[in-house]
Amino acid sequence: MAESGARARRVAERRQQILDAARAVAETDGWAAVTSRRLADAIGYTQPVLYAHFPGGKTEIMRTVALAGFTELAAATRAAVGRKTGARAVAAVAGAYLDFAAAHPSLYEAMFQLPIDARFAQDDAEAELRSAFNALAAVLGDGDDETATEVLWSALHGMSLLECAGRMRPAHRTDRVAELAGRFGD
């Protein structure tokens, strides 16, 4: 049993290696390039090892990456808001949100666009998601106006995707944030 701690740590390390590799490959070559063979190569083992760590296969790996993404996004928006309030807080959270999506497009894609969502509603991923959602709700002042929060989140989400797809004018990003802050800042 004395060794089980060390073994558990090695297992956890390799789990993280797999996740890091998946994220790195996705960020450079897209999720289509995240194949089991390529991941196995990246960690120096063969494919079945992946399934030992993630029985759910590629789906579970993507899901786990996405989960970490929600935690990071929540932290980023919270940090950006700080003690700001009103329109300035909305602008800060919007800027942080859009920056996050722009900086890690493939991570953001995993969080929202990949067919991972199926089981999201039931399990712990929902907790991380709610946390990120609450970070948005906090800046809107009125504690229980979930509708406004949903609309703000929608706008940020849509804007992130459309910016990423090249369907927003890149030069006018600050204008959009200002527009958003003006319309949602109290």
Next chain:
Amino acid sequence: MAESGARARRVAERRQQILDAARAVAETDGWAAVTSRRLADAIGYTQPVLYAHFPGGKTEIMRTVALAGFTELAAATRAAVGRKTGARAVAAVAGAYLDFAAAHPSLYEAMFQLPIDARFAQDDAEAELRSAFNALAAVLGDGDDETATEVLWSALHGMSLLECAGRMRPAHRTDRVAELAGRFGD
């Protein structure tokens, strides 16, 4: 040469058959189920026939389906707006937009989420997209405030996806539309 008209028509008909089959399969079983073999089955031919009609393969088929989607979406929003103005127009366009996405989730997915966008910026798909975009711009009154239009579109797009993913409270849809109309109806 006299037959070439009839032949051309038959080719066009089968092209449409393929598109219809792709859309139907996607709508019932998702885009992952839209395989070349299944499409070939659906039209009563074998796989190579698909490539005779769509040299670009599955990608081109999805792209063409998406293109039709843009046209339909633009028509739906325009019809919903009618002669309304201000907040009522925004509410109408928002309702129509969300209805469209909810009624044809896989079509909407093809339009925005599948890796089709790559070549969108350069070719004619952009025209359909601009048309849909302009339908949104029209309801915002100020002719050249593209920033507000971008933000509204972002909100609608994000809301559609999040509703589809089950991340918005379904019962509060009309609240969200009202919220949107209130904030953008100026």
Next chain:
DNA sequence: GCTAGATATCTAGCGATGCTAACCTAGGCT
């Protein structure tokens, strides 16, 4: 009416994918 060429369609198969069953091979336990 018959043959030659074009046109339409199919058979068969390639490489790559996600995933898994079966085997091997070390190390600790009795």
Next chain:
DNA sequence: AGCCTAGGTTAGCATCGCTAGATATCTAGC
């Protein structure tokens, strides 16, 4: 010593998108 389990590999299955080459069918000229 001898077994047993954990950890790893090899090899392979079914399916995917896609394509080359053979085959059938129809058209056109004599």
